[in-house]
Amino acid sequence: MVRIGSRVPTARWQRSFETPARRGSQPIENMAVYTEVSDGELATFLEAYDIGRATSFKGIAEGVENSNYLLLTDRGPYILTLYEKRVAPADLPFFLGLIEHLAARGVPCPTPIHERDGTVLRELCGRPAAITSFLTGVWPRRPAPYHCSALGAALAQMHLAGQSYDKTRVNALSVAGWRTIYERCADRADEVAPGLAAELGEELADLERRWPSELPAGVIHADLFPDNVFFQERTLSGLIDFYFACNDFFAYDLAVCLNAWCFEADVSFNVTKARVMIAAYRKVRACSTAEIEALPLLARGVAIRFLLTRLYDWLNRVDGALVKPKDPLEYLKKLRFHRGLGGPGAYGIDNA
Amino acid sequence: MVRIGSRVPTARWQRSFETPARRGSQPIENMAVYTEVSDGELATFLEAYDIGRATSFKGIAEGVENSNYLLLTDRGPYILTLYEKRVAPADLPFFLGLIEHLAARGVPCPTPIHERDGTVLRELCGRPAAITSFLTGVWPRRPAPYHCSALGAALAQMHLAGQSYDKTRVNALSVAGWRTIYERCADRADEVAPGLAAELGEELADLERRWPSELPAGVIHADLFPDNVFFQERTLSGLIDFYFACNDFFAYDLAVCLNAWCFEADVSFNVTKARVMIAAYRKVRACSTAEIEALPLLARGVAIRFLLTRLYDWLNRVDGALVKPKDPLEYLKKLRFHRGLGGPGAYGIDNA
Numbered sequence: 129m130v131r132i133g134s135r136v137p138t139a140r141w142q143r144s145f146e147t148p149a150r151r152g153s154q155p156i157e158n159m160a161v162y163t164e165v166s167d168g169e170l171a172t173f174l175e176a177y178d179i180g181r182a183t184s185f186k187g188i189a190e191g192v193e194n195s196n197y198l199l200l201t202d203r204g205p206y207i208l209t210l211y212e213k214r215v216a217p218a219d220l221p222f223f224l225g226l227i228e229h230l231a232a233r234g235v236p237c238p239t240p241i242h243e244r245d246g247t248v249l250r251e252l253c254g255r256p257a258a259i260t261s262f263l264t265g266v267w268p269r270r271p272a273p274y275h276c277s278a279l280g281a282a283l284a285q286m287h288l289a290g291q292s293y294d295k296t297r298v299n300a301l302s303v304a305g306w307r308t309i310y311e312r313c314a315d316r317a318d319e320v321a322p323g324l325a326a327e328l329g330e331e332l333a334d335l336e337r338r339w340p341s342e343l344p345a346g347v348i349h350a351d352l353f354p355d356n357v358f359f360q361e362r363t364l365s366g367l368i369d370f371y372f373a374c375n376d377f378f379a380y381d382l383a384v385c386l387n388a389w390c391f392e393a394d395v396s397f398n399v400t401k402a403r404v405m406i407a408a409y410r411k412v413r414a415c416s417t418a419e420i421e422a423l424p425l426l427a428r429g430v431a432i433r434f435l436l437t438r439l440y441d442w443l444n445r446v447d448g449a450l451v452k453p454k455d456p457l458e459y460l461k462k463l464r465f466h467r468g469l470g471g472p473g474a475y476g477i478d479n480a
Numbered sequence: 481m482v483r484i485g486s487r488v489p490t491a492r493w494q495r496s497f498e499t500p501a502r503r504g505s506q507p508i509e510n511m512a513v514y515t516e517v518s519d520g521e522l523a524t525f526l527e528a529y530d531i532g533r534a535t536s537f538k539g540i541a542e543g544v545e546n547s548n549y550l551l552l553t554d555r556g557p558y559i560l561t562l563y564e565k566r567v568a569p570a571d572l573p574f575f576l577g578l579i580e581h582l583a584a585r586g587v588p589c590p591t592p593i594h595e596r597d598g599t600v601l602r603e604l605c606g607r608p609a610a611i612t613s614f615l616t617g618v619w620p621r622r623p624a625p626y627h628c629s630a631l632g633a634a635l636a637q638m639h640l641a642g643q644s645y646d647k648t649r650v651n652a653l654s655v656a657g658w659r660t661i662y663e664r665c666a667d668r669a670d671e672v673a674p675g676l677a678a679e680l681g682e683e684l685a686d687l688e689r690r691w692p693s694e695l696p697a698g699v700i701h702a703d704l705f706p707d708n709v710f711f712q713e714r715t716l717s718g719l720i721d722f723y724f725a726c727n728d729f730f731a732y733d734l735a736v737c738l739n740a741w742c743f744e745a746d747v748s749f750n751v752t753k754a755r756v757m758i759a760a761y762r763k764v765r766a767c768s769t770a771e772i773e774a775l776p777l778l779a780r781g782v783a784i785r786f787l788l789t790r791l792y793d794w795l796n797r798v799d800g801a802l803v804k805p806k807d808p809l810e811y812l813k814k815l816r817f818h819r820g821l822g823g824p825g826a827y828g829i830d831n832a
Contacts, residue, residue: 166621167711183616183712184557186550187541198538198550200557200616205536264535264552269518359519360535 263366265358290347403476615718617710642699755828
């Protein structure tokens with residue numbers, strides 16, 4: 129902190145003088161908006177839709193690394209997304225088709241808005257872009273058991289509704305993809321924790337050997353963290369951010385949610401949350417014994433998936449980058465938890 | 481960019497694997513939201529107001545370095561602001577009282593929403609916080625003459641409406657404050673441009689010597705850049721971000737707008753924009769000859785004010801900081817432009 133003479137108030141000096149990246153017309157770089165859309169470009173873009181005229185247009189912090197804008201028109205609120213490098217353009221028809229399919233079947237997710245000529249995927253500022261419906265609700269910063277219960281039911285509903293979806297997409301971040309990331313990290317993994325490379329190597333080999341090949345599968349979300357789930361009061365009002373969606377075991381998706389929703393901030397496992405989540409899931413979609421038995425292994429897989437991608441980001445972080453990588457070790461603790469279990473009973477599952 | 485084996489799609493590797501700071505409940509650090517408000521804290525906070533229940537709550541990129549949220553309730557949209565370190569808490573009653581005063585007199589600016597007990601300034605997540613009304617419109621990324629004309633009229637309207645406001649605030653970033661900043665930068669200024677320290681030193685001495693003491697004064701905005709002005713179609717629909725507002729010469733505010741609106745991206749001066757801006761201003765509030773004559777000097781002052789704060793930020797930037805400082809040299813070019821003028825006629829002013 130800078131100390132300075134009395135003529136200029138100290139408060140002005142505690143951060144920088146000018147707001148980051150707000151002068152001129154450069155892209156906004158200090159938030160989750162990577163492309164700035166001008167008022168003129170927006171007006172032209174909206175002419176192709178039948179959703180009225182823009183009354184407001186604000187960049188928001190939401191979603192993966194795309195640029196998301198909350199667009200208000202005289203007809204109501206919408207979300208406009210510009211897809212940045214992170215999402216492969218070839219995958220966009222899968223994602224947009226999926227949410228349209230799911231929304232039409234009652235899953236509370238955004239649905240793409242069609243242009244007058246029927247198109248849902250267009251181009252804006254040189255990027256693929258789409259407008260989707262707006263979902264009310266707020267994501268739970270501190271998930272409670274009732275959130276986990278509602279989530280379990282919605283996840284199962286999504287799995288059932290997705291069974292009639294005709295496009296498919298490989299899960300590049302499942303077991304077949306982990307070794308590639310591991311090999312990119314192994315020689316420096318011990319910088320993060322001594323012995324980490326060896327521990328992950330053994331874990332990975334074990335998971336590759338034991339990974340199931342025959343479990344009920346279909347379209348999964350694959351990234352259903354709390355910030356992708358909205359609640360209005362106590363009711364689940366929306367699932368968003370389907371940009372990791374793919375075809376894989378349904379139980380893998382449940383294992384993502386166990387990792388993302390059932391650990392407390394100190395990485396202790398809340399078995400009450402797991403129990404109600406799984407029970408609510410099974411009320412909507414019956415699970416086979418094999419699926420339940422596989423849960424601890426799948427949960428280890430999920431933990432190593434997030435551990436590896438975080439480790440990669442951590443080791444490859446750039447000084448001065450706007451992205452602050454997350455601590456990979458949170459998922460090492462989760463991995464060890466799942467590995468230490470005697471069976472799925474530890475998740476509070478009834479008659480597993 | 482990272483090249484990697486074929487099993488993982490390249491697109492996934494072009495940025496980081498995980499969205500910045502979205503896992504867990506840490507503050508969102510990569511955008512203009514510094515404090516994260518939980519759903520529970522929000523619900524409790526809103527109980528004191530009579531504005532309905534939240535249906536959506538999203539961090540937005542707007543304003544100075546405060547945390548701004550677009551809050552939708554069943555009654556409509558609002559803005560919730562948490563004031564971060566940059567704004568001195570002691571100044572908040574001045575700012576909030578000012579926008580309420582101006583809005584009541586027809587200036588299109590946000591007005592604070594009163595709690596049921598009448599309070600407008602409260603605390604949320606340990607920070608001063610306020611809810612204000614929502615303004616429709618989009619700020620112009622590429623200002624055209626019609627924007628400048630509407631801006632001039634609104635600026636004059638604001639100056640007139642502010643004359644009956646009873647609180648005052650010193651402009652800490654006018655002539656009396658510049659030398660302090662200059663002295664903090666002078667020994668390293670030449671790192672940015674050779675000879676910069678000497679040029680600024682001479683300029684500053686000249687401005688201090690010649691700065692006017694007797695011009696019409698009142699409450700000014702002092703930071704009316706295009707991103708602080710909304711338009712709905714061709715109509716000016718809002719002025720925002722009054723967190724630099726203070727008492728100073730009205731013509732200084734006009735000089736801020738000349739600097740912020742009338743230069744093109746290549747720092748060439750668009751005299752058409754200046755002419756219509758000043759003409760529209762004078763239709764609403766008559767300017768004295770002294771004010772018009774002072775404009776080139778005031779515009780030099782404005783240029784050095786932004787140059788110095790940017791220079792300070794530039795020299796004191798922190799590696800890895802989320803804030804990317806703006807190039808100070810844009811304002812050196814503007815400063816030289818104003819210094820080279822023979823008189824206010826260069827701004828296209830009629831019968832000056």
